[in-house]
Amino acid sequence: MAETSGFISDRIVYPDTDGQPMTESDATRDYLIYCVEVLRLYFKSRPNVYVSGNLFIYYEEGNPKASVSPDVFVIFGVSQRQRRSYKAWQEGSKLPSFVLEITSRTTKRQDETEKPRLYANLGVEEYFQYDPTADYLNPQLRGSQLIDGSYQPLPVSTSSEGIPFIHSRVLGLDLQLHAPYAGLGIAPLPMALRFFDPTTGTKLLDREEVEQVREALVQENELMQQERDAAQQERDAAQQERDAARQRAEALAARLRDLGIDIDDTP
Structure with missing residues (x-):
């Protein structure tokens, strides 16, 4: 007797991990944690905003290969709760509106070509890249918005204090590049990514900074x-x-x- 599609769907396995060890550099891991943390704190009072990162997003029911794992993403209109993976068909077909990839030379091809093509097809409104070690992006931060099915670059502006930033309309925040103090006779260090709320004029703090x-x-x-x-x-x-x-x-x-x-x- 033929099995129903429901039973077949129940047997499909959607892995929570690819089985590979974490290979992120210190900078990649630290910024991934920072970005997810500050955005979770920022949206804490909004229970219908889900912030996560390095988590499998399955966007096609019945096809475990139809997945992507953004470094940082924000989804509006779904509950703010813990998940082992994200299955779009169980969440009202909601997908990320904002994605940030912590990029490097080793992930350049995926972050520059493969992922933006997929994100555009999925309707991700804004796609950002940040290169924490200045491997290849100059400036280290790049942002784009989806217009008529393709990504168009967002302008890099400069604050009155001389800080370069890109405004995210989706988040309502500025993504700023802060130059760390390098000391005399030392080559300039890579610029640090920080989120800034232009409405309140304050920098978003992570949990450690909040505790301090x-x-x-x-x-x-x-x-x-x-x-x-x-x-x-x-x-x-x-x-x-x-x-x-x-x-x-x-x-x-x-x-x-x-x-x-x-x-x-x-x-």
């Missing part, structure tokens, strides 16, 4: 409380001195009255 800010605020609050306590102690000491002076004056007046001297009649 939280600790600094706690220390500042403790210092302010110590200063308030010290000021209160000074006020208490001054009040005690005033009370003691009043008591001495009252005692002296009482002694004078005992001697028959009325201080109110003293000329």
Whole structure:
């Protein structure tokens, strides 16, 4: 008896991993973690935005080979929850609106040719590349938007502080390139990628930076409380001195009255 397509579909395996060890460089891994982390924190209050990275996205039911694993991606309109892999047909056919690849010379062909062609076919609105070690991209950041089925480059702008950036309309954020301090007599270091919120004028922080800010605020609050306590102690000491002076004056007046001297009649 012929099996139904449903039973056949149930037997199809969609792997959560390709079985290969992680081969990312330190820079690739660090920026992948940074980007996913700060974007998750940024969209934390929006439960219908899913941010992830280095996760298999299956976009064709029944075909496990129809998959891609972007370094960083954002999908709007699906729940913000943990997944082992992402199957589009189980998520209302929603696919990423934003993709960022942490690129290098070894992944140049995929990131420059294969993936943008696939992302364009999938309707990914914005495709960004960042080259953390300046292997081949100059500038190290490149962004493009999907127009009539093909990607067109997004302009690189410069902030009033001289920081180059590309604005992502999809995220509502600027992707900035910050030049690290290289020191005297040392060749310039690769520029660091940072996300910036132009609405609030603030840089997005990762969990470590958030914790550092939280600790600094706690220390500042403790210092302010110590200063308030010290000021209160000074006020208490001054009040005690005033009370003691009043008591001495009252005692002296009482002694004078005992001697028959009325201080109110003293000329």
